[in-house]
Amino acid sequence: MTRSKRWCVVAAVTLLVILAPLAWRALPADDDPVSAADLVARVRASDGHAYSGFVESQGALQLPVTSKFTDVGALVGERTRMRVWWRGERAWRVDKLLVSGETDLVHADALTTQWDYEDATARQSVDPQIRLPRTADLLPPALGHRLLEDVDAGDLARLPARRVAGRDALGLRLSPGAPQSSIDHVDLWVDRDTAVPLRVEVYDDAGDRNPVFVSQFRSFDPATPSVEDTSFRAPPGTDLSFEEVLDIADAANQYAPVIPPATVGGLAKSPDADRAVGIYGTGVTQLITIPLRDREADPLREQLGTTIGSHLVEGGTVVAVGPLGLLLTGAPGDGGWLIAGTVTEETLVRAAADLASGTRYVDGAGR
Template sequence: MASRRTGAAGRWAVVGVGVAVLLALPSVVGALPASDAATSAPELRRQALASTGVAFTGHAQAAGGLALPVADQLTGVADLLSDRTTMRAWYRGPADWRVDVVTPTGETGVHADGTGTWTWEYEDDVATRSEPSPLALPAAPDLLPSTLGRRLLSEATDGELSRLGAERVAGRDALGLRLVPAEEAASVARVDVWVDADSGVPLRVQVVGEDAGAGPALDTGFLDFELGTPAADVVAFDVPPGADVRAGEDARLLQAADRAARDGDRVRLPDELAGLPRRTIEGAPRGVGVYGRGVTLLAVSPLPWRVAGPLLDALRASPDAVADELGVRIAAGPLGLMLLRGPDGPVLAVGTVDLDALAGAATELTGGDR
């Protein structure tokens, strides 16, 4: 919106004073004191989780502070978690929304309907159809504050929650809610969610790792937010004539894990790992194990050497890498990543757990000595 207002000022200089007032208005409104409410932490969480049906239009920005030394397989994820992502959102409901990712060179729109998503790359004239997947690498729409906030609060217990004060976010009163995970293995120190006082929609989310002095590992928030149902034709997507239509593919790492599992039992996946219980995820490749809950999760997957080799080189190149008889592991903020030596080949372990938990998981999986 700032760029639009700047352009308007250039075209209509005669109303420059009025435009200057409009430009200053968002910061003035944001500086107004926020009104707090006597809402308990559990009740505020309930309101946030119940806001999935609240329609809105918004403009958000996410800033990732994670420096992932990864190979080609995870370049997109690394960029998403380390760069600044600008998004425009039109949300009619959980299965009826549109999120445009805006970059200096153009924009990419993701349109959801009841059976999947269309991703429209305008500059390349490519439309990609993706079906729902039980496991997927994060994408830009996952960083929208409303989506991420509900996701991170979804499995929190009352004992992990406390109230913060109130702030102004996108010109609205937002009530603060802090989540401190209880798991010993957790590498996330806290998650702060600012919830719209009127609608319950999360307006801002900050994820802070153990090194709080380094700032948030992820900070996403709305810059503009307006309640109301967007027009259906704004959200809907029809493939333009002549567009290159492609089918979405599962993440290459998940495909590789499924193939590795079919080749043999690379590693035994226990019912508990690093003190975290195993989750049941219907439809997930049988070679992938996911452990934990809420903001403390650990995923384990066997990898073929053609995938693991470049990843191992990237991990070793990190100045903070820890290499020992168990494998190589790094911490990028609250995200831990390890390539361990399984009994029949390499195994990837990744999640929001600390390096000690990764080493412990490797010991349990391989029977090695710590």
């Protein structure tokens, strides 16, 4: 064999090695003749299934936020790259990959550790009853299960199967029928073998053909990760601390002397929200109400006032960013309620009025 022929053989083999995984991913997906309702039942049954993989999320929602909400703004307005090892609800690890390192969330029983590689800090906390979103909430399984909560069968339809992360994935569309919702539809694809959600796309009601938020696995392994994969050992020199209060939502829920009403904007309050912060609605139609002191409300109100599309309504300042609506009640120096969720402006205004008339003030004993 001549040198040129040998080179052609080597080149051909190299090309096959490179293209084989791509060809496998490009194979047409096998579908199952399962109804939308039955597929949702399979997804619910998969809750708690172990997995590992690489996840990317991409949001196009540029929220007007202050320093208290910066992390939330980044989650829904930027590309987030994550490695995940999920043994179950009581043992998991999610590493957010950054240009200069990573920020990890490690959960063991009731304790969550947030480790910042660059700053060499580790913050530990017990998961509170109510908190702001974090990276683990963006994972397709977590997002998919939450969006399908209490879904009406009439709001569901099947989509064609597709390949996601090299696996056959069955398609499902959720088109909420609740008049309060600002989401047009959510498309999900779930693993054919395990029913674990692999890809989630969220579309607002503005008629845009592109999703405003996507979360998907780039690689997926349904095998149970090892205990070592979900463990954390603080490297030498790490500044380790324990946080009694996790974030502004946790702080308000613990210490604000108020109890919001049972219903706002026509949405019922979650039974789990029995203190100062209210969670209303279910699935794709939800809002949260957080009481803020003036030192938190004033800078947020100023930021909202300079945001394109914001305007004054009865009860406060409102702005919509895609399907996410925010309304801050009150005037400078008075504090206020931050009302936010995937609901219409009309619902936000109604919620503000309901909070103004139905909030109950309590003493330190909760009376």
